[in-house]
Amino acid sequence: xxxxxxxxxxxxxxxxxxxxxxxxxxxxxxxxxxxxxxxxxxxxxxxxxxxxxxxxxxxxxxxxxxxxxxxxxxxxxxxxxxxxxxxxxxxxxxxxxxxxxxxx
Numbered sequence: 001x002x003x004x005x006x007x008x009x010x011x012x013x014x015x016x017x018x019x020x021x022x023x024x025x026x027x028x029x030x031x032x033x034x035x036x037x038x039x040x041x042x043x044x045x046x047x048x049x050x051x052x053x054x055x056x057x058x059x060x061x062x063x064x065x066x067x068x069x070x071x072x073x074x075x076x077x078x079x080x081x082x083x084x085x086x087x088x089x090x091x092x093x094x095x096x097x098x099x100x101x102x103x104x
Contacts, residue, residue: 003046003075007090010104014093015039018069021095034067038093041066045088049075057100061091068096072104 007015018038022031041064052064055072062078064071072092077084091104 003049003085003088005043005046005088005090007042008092011090011093015042018093018095034069038066038069038071042071042090042093045071045073045090049073049088058104061104070094070100072100 015038019035021027022035045064049062052062052073055061055063057063058072060078061072061074064073070093071090072094073088073090076087076089094100
């Protein structure tokens with residue numbers, strides 16, 4: 001059974017907020033590429049969920065950084081067994097310089 005991806009409501013809200021910022025009038029191509037890269041990274045998490053390290057701000061979670069945006073996610077189960085599969089839950093997506101000590 002493959003890894004399954006799901007997003008917490010807070011992560012969906014974060015993505016919508018970042019999408020609004022990155023696609024506003026005058027944002028430019030780089031902003032659009034950043035949004036595309038962030039969405040692609042989230043969608044690719046199930047392919048190699050252990051690729052990214054544990055979070056320093058949120059023990060027990062992992063972080064994937066894309067163009068300064070920090071994707072905080074949890075694996076269930078999260079162990080050392082490379083053959084294990086389960087769930088990838090994206091909890092939050094923080095903007096660059098955003099306070100990441102917020103609850104996940």
